Amino acid sequence: MALTVAIATNPSHGHALGSALRLGWRQKVSGGFFLRAETFFNFASYLESVGSPFLAYGGKSLHQQSHGEAFLALFQHRFEDGLYLLDEPEAALSPQRQLAFLAILHELTAKKVAQFVIATHSPMLLTFPGATILSLDGGEIRSVTYQETDHYRVTKDFLNAPERFYRHLFDDDAGE
Numbered sequence: 474m475a476l477t478v479a480i481a482t483n484p485s486h487g488h489a490l491g492s493a494l495r496l497g498w499r500q501k502v503s504g505g506f507f508l509r510a511e512t513f514f515n516f517a518s519y520l521e522s523v524g525s526p527f528l529a530y531g532g533k534s535l536h537q538q539s540h541g542e543a544f545l546a547l548f549q550h551r552f553e554d555g556l557y558l559l560d561e562p563e564a565a566l567s568p569q570r571q572l573a574f575l576a577i578l579h580e581l582t583a584k585k586v587a588q589f590v591i592a593t594h595s596p597m598l599l600t601f602p603g604a605t606i607l608s609l610d611g612g613e614i615r616s617v618t619y620q621e622t623d624h625y626r627v628t629k630d631f632l633n634a635p636e637r638f639y640r641h642l643f644d645d646d647a648g649e
Contacts, residue, residue, distance in 0.1 A: 510544075510564035517543060540565040548577050554586040563595040571597045596625040 517535035520527065527534055531550050535543040544565040563571050578601060581587035591598060599606060599619035608617045619625050631638050 509560060510540075510562075513540065513543065513565065541567055541570040545570055545573055545577075548574060552577065552581055552587060555588075557587060557589045559589060559591045559593075561593055561595075562591060563593055563598055568597065571595060574598070575601060594624050596622070596628045599625060 513535075520530070520535060526532075529550055530543075531546040533546070535546065538546060544562070548562070562574065566574055575598065578589060582589070593599065596619065599622055604619075606617050606619055606622065608615055608622065
């Protein structure tokens, strides 16, 4: 499968997946990087400090773009063939940018040049056609549909009737 999404509402359940995975490469890997939304600023600063011409990131400094635009520049210009393990790539992306990210995923997986394993809370990313969604909740790893995930159900219910949630979230008697 081209896209695998692993979700866990309890962070300790993610350890089950980690202990089950064993990664190996048949050929030597000469480059790569680890990237988190929280450290992206440092990554962009590093590129500036080494005088990067930014051609590999669309030709524009990552600091001259919004956080989401810079993330998309990375996804658009640096992702090619290979295996990508992404931890919550939606963290810097608005809903519109998540749609753009889905298009990038589709382009790369349709050509069968890239595979992605993504840990996400995004109901939008969970809908990727043909994705295998693995739930790590309940002490077991099991395949689910996106409609079965809490991320999808809570978001859908909230957007359909936010006032129902407000009754439970807001204490109207707090100021009295």
